[in-house]
Amino acid sequence: MKKILGIVLSMFLAVPAFASVAVAPTRVEINANKLKTNYVTTAIEIKGDTKEPMRFKVYPGFFTIDNKGEVVMSAPSGDPHDLSKKIRFVPSEFTVAQGKSQKLRINIAGLNQLLDGENRTMLYIEDVNPKEMNIDTGRAGIGAQLIVKTRIGVPVYVDKGKVSKDAEIEYLNIVKGKDGLYTDMKVVSKGNSKIRYSGNMQIIQGKKLIDEYNLQGKVVGGNNFCIAKQKIITGKIKGPGEYTLRAIISFYDENGKRRNIKKETVLNIQGEV
Numbered sequence: 001m002k003k004i005l006g007i008v009l010s011m012f013l014a015v016p017a018f019a020s021v022a023v024a025p026t027r028v029e030i031n032a033n034k035l036k037t038n039y040v041t042t043a044i045e046i047k048g049d050t051k052e053p054m055r056f057k058v059y060p061g062f063f064t065i066d067n068k069g070e071v072v073m074s075a076p077s078g079d080p081h082d083l084s085k086k087i088r089f090v091p092s093e094f095t096v097a098q099g100k101s102q103k104l105r106i107n108i109a110g111l112n113q114l115l116d117g118e119n120r121t122m123l124y125i126e127d128v129n130p131k132e133m134n135i136d137t138g139r140a141g142i143g144a145q146l147i148v149k150t151r152i153g154v155p156v157y158v159d160k161g162k163v164s165k166d167a168e169i170e171y172l173n174i175v176k177g178k179d180g181l182y183t184d185m186k187v188v189s190k191g192n193s194k195i196r197y198s199g200n201m202q203i204i205q206g207k208k209l210i211d212e213y214n215l216q217g218k219v220v221g222g223n224n225f226c227i228a229k230q231k232i233i234t235g236k237i238k239g240p241g242e243y244t245l246r247a248i249i250s251f252y253d254e255n256g257k258r259r260n261i262k263k264e265t266v267l268n269i270q271g272e273v
Helices: none
Strands: 002-011 022-024 028-031 039-047 054-065 071-074 087-090 093-096 101-109 117-127 131-139 142-160 167-177 180-189 195-205 208-220 224-231 241-252 258-269
Touching (some): 028 039, 039 142, 101 117, 167 241, 180 208
Parallel strands (some): 002 142
Antiparallel strands (some): 054 071, 087 101, 117 142, 167 180, 180 224, 195 208, 195 241, 241 258
């Protein structure tokens, strides 16, 4: 049988076919302004597979958040907000016995040297023993062999100095898709640290609330923006007419205070819903 070799790398998730790996917490967020020391120490816990021991190595990397709210990974960079060279962790390589857990201790020193705003790095926890998987392609005499690695990324954020978390909805539009109407919403993060928002979308006619459903939460990087597109749920609209589509999003500012902002647009329904 002829085999096609491929490589699959699992990021942020375990590969169910081979291993079930859990990490807690899934992200580390530190406000250095609340600390009296020039360093911070914390830990994350890695729980391995229940069926077999797993060996991991740990290493840092840098990341940004694109305008879709998705993480873009890279090697340690020259970005002044990159924590990759300032973070220390013990152990850097370890074996987790089947069904057991391992604590990874993290230390970040020199907090007074960090720039104002958000500083960040990604800690990668990677299985050092790749798994092989043979797949039947359905074509006579041709199979595929995948090399699968489990790699989990834990983002580490440190806010320091003059930190601002602020946002606005610059616009809320409605666009047509192949299977219905979608919102096209631009959320702008005006501060020097990310915001993580959640929210609701309301459909209103006159003063009557017709429907309300959840918005997909997003992360918007500091001094950046996010374009969020989500299908508009029209199941409770009974007939054509003019409606108001209202987006309400909420996030926490630099003082931990919950902020709400909203934006409205006209939703015209013509013909059958």
